[in-house]
Structure formats: structure tokens, C-alpha cells
Amino acid sequence: MTAGIEAPMVGLTHGASEDTGLGQRGPESKSIVVPYGFWLFVLSDMVLFSALFATYATLVHANDGGPTTSQLFHRDLVAVETIALLLSSFVCGLAMITAKRANMIWTQGWLVLTGLLGLVFLSIELYEFASMVAEGAPPQRSAFLSAFFTLVGCHGLHITCGLLWLGTMMAQIWAKGFQQHILRRLLCFSVFWHALDIIWVAIFTIVYLIGTLS
Amino acid sequence: MSENDSERLNVAPGEPHDSMMSETVSYVVGLGLALLLTGVSFWVASTSVLWGPGIATGLIVLAIAQMGVHLVFFLHITSGPDNTNNVLALAFGVLIVFLVMIGTIWIMAHMNANMTVSPELMNLQMQH
Numbered sequence: 001m002t003a004g005i006e007a008p009m010v011g012l013t014h015g016a017s018e019d020t021g022l023g024q025r026g027p028e029s030k031s032i033v034v035p036y037g038f039w040l041f042v043l044s045d046m047v048l049f050s051a052l053f054a055t056y057a058t059l060v061h062a063n064d065g066g067p068t069t070s071q072l073f074h075r076d077l078v079a080v081e082t083i084a085l086l087l088s089s090f091v092c093g094l095a096m097i098t099a100k101r102a103n104m105i106w107t108q109g110w111l112v113l114t115g116l117l118g119l120v121f122l123s124i125e126l127y128e129f130a131s132m133v134a135e136g137a138p139p140q141r142s143a144f145l146s147a148f149f150t151l152v153g154c155h156g157l158h159i160t161c162g163l164l165w166l167g168t169m170m171a172q173i174w175a176k177g178f179q180q181h182i183l184r185r186l187l188c189f190s191v192f193w194h195a196l197d198i199i200w201v202a203i204f205t206i207v208y209l210i211g212t213l214s
Numbered sequence: 215m216s217e218n219d220s221e222r223l224n225v226a227p228g229e230p231h232d233s234m235m236s237e238t239v240s241y242v243v244g245l246g247l248a249l250l251l252t253g254v255s256f257w258v259a260s261t262s263v264l265w266g267p268g269i270a271t272g273l274i275v276l277a278i279a280q281m282g283v284h285l286v287f288f289l290h291i292t293s294g295p296d297n298t299n300n301v302l303a304l305a306f307g308v309l310i311v312f313l314v315m316i317g318t319i320w321i322m323a324h325m326n327a328n329m330t331v332s333p334e335l336m337n338l339q340m341q342h
Contacts, residue, residue, distance in 0.1 A: 031226060032225070032226050034226075035226035035227055035229065036226060036227065036299060036300065036303075038227075039226075039227040039300060039303060040303055043303055043304065043306070043307035044307075046307055046311055047307060047310050047311055047314065050310070050311040050314045050315050051314055051318075053315055054314055054315045054317075054318035054319060055318075057315070057318070057319050058318060058319065058322040075256065075259070075260070079256060082252055083249075083252075086245070086248055086249065086252065087245075089284070089288060090241055090244070090245045090288075093241040093244075093288055094238070094241060096229075097234060097237045097238060097241075101234065187226060187229055191227055191289065194284060194288040194289050195289075197284060197288075198281050198284045198285070201277050201280050201281055201284070202277060202281070204255075205255060205273050205274065205276070205277035206274075206277075209255060209256070209259040209273050210259075210270050210273055210274075212259070213259060213269060213270065
């Protein structure tokens, strides 16, 4: 088709297009299929987290005489973590905008900032874990603490993997430039990073805020 | 059909599309809304102005609203016709997440309530 002809209607239309909805148009291009497949992975990751959330909600009061949620959690630390991760997600979006326009300096700059804000988040989380263990609240203390460290630690592990992925993406963009397949990988990374922020919203609400209500 | 045409039929999740200005504005609006909702969440959790028993529910509503903001402004999951596949996958994911969470919490709460040991029985066990 030439560029002058309008794009066919979407869905099961027989009008202007030859698309019968039976796949006669052929498979979608890679730039659609690859991020869609990754989107399915991200959603299945959210299902995994829902199981951890359900476990946590079941065990949150099973503290075996040990420290409780309101004794352990500090809201000011969590507020800083939340802001850092939110800004990181935002800056990652800005990096996507500049990457689409093949602007090397701005893309690398935004990606560095994304990584630094992610590191801020991760350091605060590790500090929190270390001080909890020092206070006599390690994972083996009670069922509540096991569930807490599994849920929040699993999110932290995702962030760690995301930071490693971010580093390799910056190296790939630097070495190979803004090729189509590199941009696809970068898009998948941004989907992953935004999804982790969505999961953090659930964590700071359910674990930290509701856990410290008076 | 060329690749260009088929790309206009669908968009990939997370992919911004439009001019540079409107893409940036979308992220800035999303950031503003997310910050606002986060701030309200922390305020609701620490204030004593509101009715106590309703606070937990309110916080969950605020969290769901913020997730929606992230989905629309950061992941660009919209109700547009080019987004149908992404939305359908999301709907299925949300269904499973709610089934797992609400189902587990519901069943485990009932089991806890029904299996609570009465004080007399507890005393018998203690004496052994």
C-alpha cells in the first residue's frame, strides 16, 4: 500500500481493509510482538506478587510475641524510597522519549539518573533490612517477618536485576547506537521499570502505611 | 501490506506515540498526579481528622487510583482501539490477581475464625 491510502479500520471490519480478523493480514511486526510478549511476562510477574501479598496479609499478625509492624516500620524512610522510585520511573520515561529521537547524550544522561535514583531506593531498603536484623527482627523471627522479607525482598531483587539490565542497556546503546532491536529492548526495560513502581505502590500502601496505622 | 500500515493498527505497551512535547507533557502530568496521590496517602495515614475504621479502605482506593495513573501516563495503556490487546491482557492479569488475593484472604480469615481453640481446651493442652 502506498502512504496516501488511509490505514484500515481496526478489528473485525470488512470495509476498507482486507482484514477479516482471521489473521490474513499476517503476523504483527516485531516492534509490536516483542513488547506485547514482555507485557504478558510483566503481568504474570504481578500474579506472582499477588501470591506474596496474599501470604503477607494472612501472616501479618502472626508475630509470635516478636516485634509488630508498627514497632518496625519508619514512614519517613518509606516516603523517601517512594519518591526516589517514582522519580526514577519518570526519568526512565524521559529517556524513552529522547531515545526514540536518537539523542545519545540526553538518553544516556536520563538513564544514568534513572539508575542513580534506583540505587538510592535500593540502599535505603538494604539499610532498613540491616537495621531490622540488628534490632532482633530477622526473617526467621516470626511468620510475619518471613512473609515481609519475602515480599519486600522479592521486589528489591527485581530492582537489583533491573539496575543490572539498565547498565547493559546503556552499554548496548553506547556501542551499537539506536538500532531497532536495541530500542525494542529499551522499551521492554521501561515497561519492566514502570511495572516495578506499580508494585511498590501496593507495597508502601499495604505493608507500610496500613501497617503503621494507630 | 507494508510494516508501516500494520504498526498503525496496534501499539506496543509502554510506547509513547505523538510529538515530543505531548509525550513529555503526558509524563509530567502522570508524575504530578502520582505525587499528589502519594502525598494524600501519607496524609490520610497520619491524620486524626478522618474516621478511623475507614482509613485502610481509603488507602487501598488511593493506591488503586495511583496504579491507574501509572498505567495510563507511564505505560500508555489506554482505551484506544489500537490498545485492545494490551488492555485485554491487563484485564486477565487483574482478574487473576484479585482472585488470588481476595480468595486467599477470605478463606484464611474464615479458617482462623473457625479453628480458634476455646480457652478450656487451651488450658488442657497447657497442662501436658
